[in-house]
Amino acid sequence: MSLLLRISELLEPFSSDPGIYMVVLHRIDGVPIYVKAKRDKKVKLTTLLYWLEGQIKEVLYYIFTRNLSEASFKFQDMIVRMYPVSKTLVLSIIARDETPLYKLDLDLESACREINNLVVV
């Protein structure tokens, strides 16, 4: 099974959560490696996706220099939460503002660890 397929299987469950609009795995240069967005939210998310691509490098730098386990932003009525996966990958979850993400945090962090195991060779 290819890496992409394995990663999509790991991340698929998160995007089916009703409060989550989009799940993106970004490379440090802003290239989205994996994207899954809710169909009806695609148009709304496009601007955000472009914006994110430009921020990844700085966010990763910030996360690493401060040793953070995640970083969150508010964007209009959405919340963007980013988790470091490896030296060059970051997982971003975009959710409706009120969505309580703490319940998902543990699962997301463990998915990040699993992806880390897959990509660090």
Add this chain to the structure above:
Amino acid sequence: MRVETGVFGLDSLLGGGLRKNTVTVILGSTGTGKTIFTLQFLMKGLEKGENGVYVSFDMDEKGVLDTALSLGWEEVKDYIEEERLKVRRFFAENVSYLNNELMSFIMSGSDGNSRIVIDSFTPLVSSLSYEMRNDVNWFFYKLRSLGTTVITLEEPLSGNLDEPSVTIPLFLGDTVLQLKNIGYGEAFNRTLRIIKHRGSWHAEGVFPYRILDGVGIVVEGVDYIEVRREKVDIDSLIRKMGVKVPQDLYKKLKKMCDAGVAGTEEAIKTILRSLK
């Protein structure tokens, strides 16, 4: 008609391979595997009895041979001896843009079905201005009549792609593939992206690749594309949405369903909704 790239895993992402008598541009910065890609492309044709022409600006015949041998492709030696593979090094200083010597060398090894490589195209166009777009257009036109061509293009390390020497070949090429390596050694650090593929479906997204002894470049991700394929029953979808579809549109939608790529159902729903 399709021409196999010779790069493992890539043809299915291109809907079966390159299209015959087209020009493909491989864009990538230094060390991404452009030269290896072009050698794989030539080898595939030579294996099948086709001829190949290799124009290099870095390597002479020996250099090309050494690169091939380093990957374990000893057959190259025979192909060169049999003169089925013609290799020549040109010097950028001496080759004024698109000169006769270059064209006649390419023509001498081509029969309309040949595989042609220019590695790299960058020295030929480094002093290009926008007015010279027509010249490159003519050159590509000529190449298409001679065979199926792959040219490499150096991506500046600055990442700035706005130079005419980069944009003109990208716009005029039929297919553009970008190779990237961000260099931390992680699995997704080397990726291939299909920027365009005229006249064909192609996979969207970025696909990790590796460079391996013996086989060269291997691209991953075909299975990911396959599982996302959709089987859509157009008739029941139309019935469900309760719209009347004109015959000519129906034919188009049917063709789309046959291709069955990811997102088909959603696209058809959007179209049907617009009929309401």
